[in-house]
Amino acid sequence: MNLQGKTAFVTGGAHRIGRGLVLALARAGCHLVLHYHRSAEQAQATAAAARALGVQVILRQADLSRLEDASALFTDLPSSFSPVQILVNSAAIFPKDTLTDFTLDGWSQTLRINLRAPVLLTQAFARALPQELEGAVVNITDWRTERPYRTHFTYTISKGALDAFTRAAALQLAPRIRVNGIALGAMLPPAKASEAYWQSVLATVPLARAGGTESVADTLLYLLRNDFITGEIIRLTGGAHLKMSYA
Ligand SMILES: NC(=O)c1ccc[n+]([C@@H]2O[C@H](COP(=O)([O-])OP(=O)(O)OC[C@H]3O[C@@H](n4cnc5c(N)ncnc54)[C@H](OP(=O)(O)O)[C@@H]3O)[C@@H](O)[C@H]2O)c1
Numbered sequence: 001m002n003l004q005g006k007t008a009f010v011t012g013g014a015h016r017i018g019r020g021l022v023l024a025l026a027r028a029g030c031h032l033v034l035h036y037h038r039s040a041e042q043a044q045a046t047a048a049a050a051r052a053l054g055v056q057v058i059l060r061q062a063d064l065s066r067l068e069d070a071s072a073l074f075t076d077l078p079s080s081f082s083p084v085q086i087l088v089n090s091a092a093i094f095p096k097d098t099l100t101d102f103t104l105d106g107w108s109q110t111l112r113i114n115l116r117a118p119v120l121l122t123q124a125f126a127r128a129l130p131q132e133l134e135g136a137v138v139n140i141t142d143w144r145t146e147r148p149y150r151t152h153f154t155y156t157i158s159k160g161a162l163d164a165f166t167r168a169a170a171l172q173l174a175p176r177i178r179v180n181g182i183a184l185g186a187m188l189p190p191a192k193a194s195e196a197y198w199q200s201v202l203a204t205v206p207l208a209r210a211g212g213t214e215s216v217a218d219t220l221l222y223l224l225r226n227d228f229i230t231g232e233i234i235r236l237t238g239g240a241h242l243k244m245s246y247a
Pocket residue numbers: 011012013014015016017018035036037038039040062063064065089090091092093094113140141142143184185186187188189190191
């Protein structure tokens with residue numbers, strides 16, 4: 001896909017990894033629909049940084065845990081925008097829970113944001129995409145679906161189902177829409193993580209460092225540009241998936 005002039009929709013685009021993806025798409029010439037939930041100021045700042053790169057940006061505020069009908073997000077666009085051809089599902093939550101202590105409310109919240117919203121957004125995206133246009137979806141997932149955390153139960157289940165969804169959607173939406181994923185390892189420390197925790201995570205990474213946002217952004221652009229990849233989930237782990245023991 002040639003990205004120049006395409007419209008891309010990014011969930012959770014205000015800050016951290018989402019911001020990196022928005023700015024990479026802007027540098028590649030994409031106009032942006034930047035979704036945020038609570039981070040309005042950071043969304044405005046990211047939009048301004050993207051506009052400074054010469055593209056158009058509109059903001060869309062939504063609580064994805066309450067998403068029922070996503071169609072308006074793809075149809076209600078300014079007339080200067082072409083139809084959305086790229087969807088990036090990055091917004092997610094990372095609650096700490098286990099099989100023995102999770103609550104039904106916690107389960108619902110995690111599954112709604114991390115799984116149900118990307119599914120509904122992909123459905124609405126596919127329905128809104130005009131027949132003559134190609135599309136691409138990239139889901140941001142986590143390699144720890146292969147080696148589950150002991151401490152993030154509902155998150156791991158939600159991302160594992162997102163992996164399955166990525167493959168199912170790739171098959172169902174081919175040949176017009178490609179659907180891929182990026183399974184992240186240690187890219188940025190979680191917002192409330194202690195330095196000691198983060199160092200213990202980095203100690204499990206053969207490349208001995210965090211991945212940062214640029215690595216995710218580069219992989220996103222690669223998956224969007226390469227027209228023969230679908231149903232693929234690329235690990236970005238710095239080699240952590242090769243180790244025999246895990247935190
Ligand atoms: N950081 C890592 O090293 C790492 C590792 C593995 C996987 N990942 C995955 O990479 C993606 C981005 O990670 P990150 O660390 O940058 O995320 P983050 O800092 O935790 O940010 C979460 C994002 O999700 C949005 N969000 C949360 N609840 C929402 C809701 N109810 N409705 C709508 N949006 C909501 C937030 O929007 P607002 O701030 O606007 O409210 C925010 O943009 C996630 O899918 C995460 O699972 C990250």
